[in-house]
Amino acid sequence: MKMTIQKAILELAEGDITLQDTEAIVNAANTTLLGGGGVDGAIHRAGGPQILEECKWIGGCPTGEARITTGGRLKARYVIHTVGPVYRDGRHGEPELLASAYRSSLNLASQHKIKSVAFPSISTGAYGYPMEAAAQIALTTVRNYLEGHLGIRLVRFVLFGTMAYEVYERVLRAMREEGR
Numbered sequence: 260m261k262m263t264i265q266k267a268i269l270e271l272a273e274g275d276i277t278l279q280d281t282e283a284i285v286n287a288a289n290t291t292l293l294g295g296g297g298v299d300g301a302i303h304r305a306g307g308p309q310i311l312e313e314c315k316w317i318g319g320c321p322t323g324e325a326r327i328t329t330g331g332r333l334k335a336r337y338v339i340h341t342v343g344p345v346y347r348d349g350r351h352g353e354p355e356l357l358a359s360a361y362r363s364s365l366n367l368a369s370q371h372k373i374k375s376v377a378f379p380s381i382s383t384g385a386y387g388y389p390m391e392a393a394a395q396i397a398l399t400t401v402r403n404y405l406e407g408h409l410g411i412r413l414v415r416f417v418l419f420g421t422m423a424y425e426v427y428e429r430v431l432r433a434m435r436e437e438g439r
């Protein structure tokens with residue numbers, strides 16, 4: 260499913276983030292930037308040790324911010340590492356921190372003149388963010404960013420499994436219909 264915003268495309272795909280041929284892929288990391296499970300584990304496995312070396316040198320990343328490394332052996336030239344919030348009950352700043360993780364990642368992409376970015380669904384695995392609420396924040400934040408910034412031409416959400424894809428599709432369709 261696709262939506263056009265200004266001259267950019269926002270699209271949804273089902274699949275594996277590590278296989279994407281966008282210029283950058285985004286990692287759902289933790290504040291140490293030293294690796295973990297889920298997307299993080301898959302990216303370091305597929306990209307090789309160079310990414311971890313760069314992450315060690317960077318020395319960590321606060322929740323809601325982002326840092327950039329090369330893509331090692333990945334097709335993507337860059338990995339943007341961002342840290343989403345651990346979900347507690349939604350009343351501990353989680354929505355703002357999740358939006359900030361997406362915005363910080365897009366800001367870094369813009370600074371590096373990156374034209375295409377693939378995102379996973381940040382915080383919805385080990386960090387427990389409910390998928391629908393996370394999809395609402397993810398899609399709204401990216402849409403708002405693309406409305407205000409030229410340069411990035413493609414943002415692709417790569418959803419893991421049919422259930423995640425269907426949730427994002429439903430939310431994006433509702434956004435489009437409401438024209439919000």
Ligand code: AR6
Pocket residue numbers: 274275276277287288289294295296297298299300301343379380381382383384385386387388417418419423
């Ligand atoms: N491609 C795309 N999406 C994936 C993939 C993949 N290869 N693998 C899992 N997902 P998670 P978080 C989905 O746990 O919740 C790590 O240990 C998954 O189904 O990767 O932000 C880090 O080091 C889920 O919907 O990230 C942190 O400690 C989504 O990606 C912590 O997990 C995010 O799941 C971060 O947790």
